[in-house]
Amino acid sequence: MKFNDISFPHPVLGIGDAIDSDIELGSPEINSSGDVYEINLKLKQGNYDIKQLLETGKVEFLCEATSSNTLFRKSITSDSNSIEFTIPKKAIKGRVEFVCLLVAKDTINEYSNSEAHPDYNGYSFDLEKGDVVAFFGEFSFNADVKYEKLKAVSSFMEIVENLDLTYTNIDIKKSKIQVELPSEAYNLFRSDSISQEPKFASVFHSSIVLNALLIALYNFEEHKNYLWAEVIEYRLNNERQFQNLSIKEKENIPEIAQRLLGYPFNRLLEGLNLIVESKNLYEE
Amino acid sequence: MAKQLIFKTKYTEHLKEAVSSGKSLEFYKSKEFVYDKKQVLIMPNIEAFPNLTSSLDIKDDFKTAVQIYEAFKGLEPIQASDERFWTYLAHVDLFLYMIERWPEVYVGKSSNPSKYLLDHWFISSSAQSSLLRHAISGLWWSVYLSVDEAKGENKYGLTKILFRQLDFPTRTLGTYKLGRHKEAVLGILEFIQENEDLFKTKFEDKTRFVTKHLNVVGGVKPIAYYDRQFFKSELEKVSGNISAI
Structure with missing residues (x-):
């Protein structure tokens, strides 16, 4: 069901101005816990007639979850507006979509709603089992995004070898931003003395990584469907440090990039100082 | 192994x-x-x-x-x-x-x-x-x-009906959102099994009609809420249309 342009024969709370009452999806909680995702919902509505239907057990809450990548479809019903359920991680992949409704448990004869739009005045409707009475809304999350590991640069970027290249290339049309190094440079990068040296992390972040990230962020809007963009968008929407930094304003992008990488320039200077001090210590 | x-x-x-x-x-x-x-x-x-x-x-x-x-x-x-x-x-x-x-x-x-x-x-x-x-x-x-x-032993009985024509699983039923709901798939296949005479001719056209019809029904009803009986009774309602194909 797609609720954007849908038109029901009977008044449905939450669809356009069919019924003049409050309805709220709230803030669904999605937590990763071991082998499952835990979903917690608190659905709210303020329509008197629908409250009566709930109290008499004629309607129930329904949350439908789908993941088209694994042909997953599950519906959860509840008499309570607080709904908790789990989804096995093995059952889903990529975008997982949810739609939350209130549906008729069985036939409801001559349904009408006192807060319905005047267009429905004088009409009543016979509802069948499953017919939608209220639409709370839709939400989704991406099961490929490891939300608990988003702070790591590796959640949105990787450095790879490209045998055909003479110069470094940045490819943002992949699930992660790819920094493609020519073989010789890649082998140097991978050598233990460089890649395993913690002191050089800030050097990489403020050079290779920052450059690639800036290219990606300046082209963010056109690549919003890529996993790297979803990871970054999640951080922008959920971390307080980005609250007043809209990515749509291009002048914010250098600051967003610095914040995403944990101020690499500062760390670079501190790191260089550390390298100099270690060298001095060694020479002493 | x-x-x-x-x-x-x-x-x-x-x-x-x-x-x-x-x-x-x-x-x-x-x-x-x-x-x-x-x-x-x-x-x-x-x-x-x-x-x-x-x-x-x-x-x-x-x-x-x-x-x-x-x-x-x-x-x-x-x-x-x-x-x-x-x-x-x-x-x-x-x-x-x-x-x-x-x-x-x-x-x-x-x-x-x-x-x-x-x-x-x-x-x-x-x-x-x-x-x-x-x-x-x-x-x-x-x-x-x-x-x-x-x-039990006849667990693939409905699968056999699905494969009567390869387009049915791979391009018709399988590619619709309906195909994600196993009860819908089983309901459709049981309806075909129980109404063999209805599907003796023009199997491809008729199964296309069936899939499209239920997809339209799914436009205003939450498909995952229903069990296979619902899909069978919905098809019963249009058996005259199926027969006329």
């Missing part, structure tokens, strides 16, 4: 690019596909069936589908939607089956060999329609959606 192998992600992409560019077409004209044996990973919890090809029948998609499903019954949905797995099977374990069942490039008769290979040997995305259209993954998923364990 050996564990099942799959291609690495980058190698899967490499194979796809080599077909798109036409560089590797010659590899598909041989009885054995030559690949880089270092570019594989092990699926630790899945047993390999290297001789599976011998039990497949290129003239019987139903039989083949059940054999593939039985061999890989333990796949979790997340594994069964992994293009690296199906690409590996198509190129290695089941390559002989593939060139016999989809022979146009092998015998040099394809007018667009790159497209033919991409359509049958590779999955274009992990979306439902791609999984259902792939030459091997489509067979597995069709059985997964139609097997009815409650029916």
